[in-house]
Amino acid sequence: MSFFSGYEFFVCLFVLLIPAAVLGMTQKSLKWYRWVISAFFIIRVYGSTPIQFLYLLGYVVFATYLVKLYLFLRTKYGRNKYIYGHAVFLALLPLVIYKIGVAQGFSLFGFLGISYICFRVIQVVIETYDGVICEINELQFVEFLLFFTSLSSGPIDRSRRFNEDDDRIWTREEYTELLSTGIYKLILGIFYKVVCSGLLYYVLQTYLDGHYGPLYLAGYAYVYGFYLFFDFAGYCAMAVGASYILGIRMPDNFNKPFLSVDIKDFWNRWHITLSSWFRDFIFTRFMIDSVRKKRFSNRLTGAAVGLILNMLIMGVWHGLEPHYIAYGLYHGCILALVEVYQKKSGFYKRNKQKKWYIALSWFINLNVVMFGFLIFSGYLSNVL
Amino acid sequence: MEEKLLNLLADLCDDEEVKSNPDEDLFESGLIDSLAFAELLYAIEENFGVIIAPSEVERSDINTANKIIALVKERMRA
Structure with missing residues (x-):
């Protein structure tokens, strides 16, 4: 299974979003349900590549340990640039090793979403240094990192914003708003990704690929540009839509x-x-x-x-x-x-x-x- | 303090208008861009000893001269 593609994923998603809508409409907390649905999709998606699954869990444990340790040191020693530098470096290290590995033709520490998860960890480290983050709930931090909708390709949420929604129990009026926005974005995203980007990809492969004249190149640039937009904006709209239904107002990634x-x-x-x-x-x-x-x-x-x-x-x-x-x-x-x-x-x-x-x-x-x-x-x- | 901050802002925006219209949206109007924003944060730290981290506040909470003054005042009291 892959995130936001294929019938299997969408059937599971639609079915699993129904209890979320019921919980939301009855003004119940969605927190534990987010854990359940994230765990389900992570196990399904990473299940076929156990090594990636291990890297993902390993990184999350490492990152949680790192941010908690850094918070402790920050409280003890204040704005110490030396400790701060080490914390950022360590958070980044697996990504750097992975990227160098890819360029050299081997794969180490690589797992789906590594590029994106690093942003979230580094944001927490930097804001801890700033003194903006003064406490970290490790369970909530893990939930923030592993929230399945944006795990592999964004949008990149911020921890303080996420936590605020995570702790909230929406009133029925508020949740109705979230649900309708969520459904709209989900459908829009599916249309973008499946119909628009699919069509443009066909055009790209069938009519333009393999031709290198100036006009063909210009055509390739335009069609590829629109393809990339519909593909990625479609993906993100689905991720944002599903997040809304799960009670998290994930920030939009594209605006015309x-x-x-x-x-x-x-x-x-x-x-x-x-x-x-x-x-x-x-x-x-x-x-x-x-x-x-x-x-x-x-x-x-x-x-x-x-x-x-x-x-x-x-x-x-x-x-x-x-x-x-x-x-x-x-x-x-x-x-x-x-x-x-x-x-x-x-x-x-x-x-x-x-x-x-x-x-x-x-x-x-x-x-x-x-x-x-x-x-x-x-x-x-x-x-x- | 207010006057000092307004002068600072007018300097950064290269426009005296912020003084007469302290509720104008500085980002919308293009008076402050990402570069001037960085300079503003530095100037606030230098002049008032108040450190505001770039990601700490939403742009909508710091987009007018009056909001900036209120924030700096609040921090100076804290």
Whole structure:
């Protein structure tokens, strides 16, 4: 079984969501039921690959131990950068070993969802350092990490937000709202993923794959871009929908990304939980640190370096293959260029509100984004 | 303290309007972007000794001059 694909999964999901709806409508706690349903799907999905199952459980035990130990040390020694660095490093280590392994052609510590689970663990470590998290309930932490809807591919929820919903018992009115939103998102997601992305994938494979003329490449970029959107946004909408029905208001991951008028706008609409994670835990911190240490004499240079670095790390997170790194660098450079242009250009400031400018900016940005997807697809490596 | 913070904000936004309209949404209007937000957090730490972590508050809780002032005041009392 795989998450959110195949009849078997959906039959199980629909059947198992019915008791959740009943519990929700009768104003009962859904907490224990979330444990049951997560355990069921994890055993079914990971059951066919016992080694992945062991790695997953191993990482969760290790991470729980790590965050509790770090919380203890943080309380005892305060904001100690040395201990903090070690905690982040250890949380990240299995992912780093896994990614290097993939690039070298072997698999160590690899399990479905490793890339995503790390974000959740590191968020807890960083916010413990910040003093924002002062206590960690280990059972709730495990539930947060293993909540099956977003385990393998996101969205990336935040622990404090998750815990708030987790502890809540919804009133009937509130739950009715959650249930209807959840059903809507679930159906929308199925439509996106099964119908739209399926069709686009067929077009990609049948008409475009294997052709490398300029027009074919442009066609590939567009069709692949829309395919990726429907595939991933569909997946996330299903995950968000199922979460709502289970009483967790999982954050949305997409907000009409192809309507974005510039690249900053795009990253506020595409894979939102990933880009906001990077913004909160890498970019903003790097910028604050740079201002404090007077790393750059010019604030625009600092912003440009910060943006490129931020997106490069995001590219590397996707994988160590050249096309992922190129994708990160590409977006970092575009973000930096746009930042400088928007801050410096009188032309931009004079015209940014005008309709023709917005239309032009949208069109240019759409093509920039589509070219980015072409890089991301790895298809270009067949040409170069 | 309020005046100092407003001056700081006006400086960061490069716009005196925040002083006359302290309830304007700073993110919506484009007055504060991710870069200015980072600088703001640093400036608050430097000037008032209040550390606000980047992920600590929702943007909607810190999106106007008045909300920022209220938050810093609350933290200074704590």
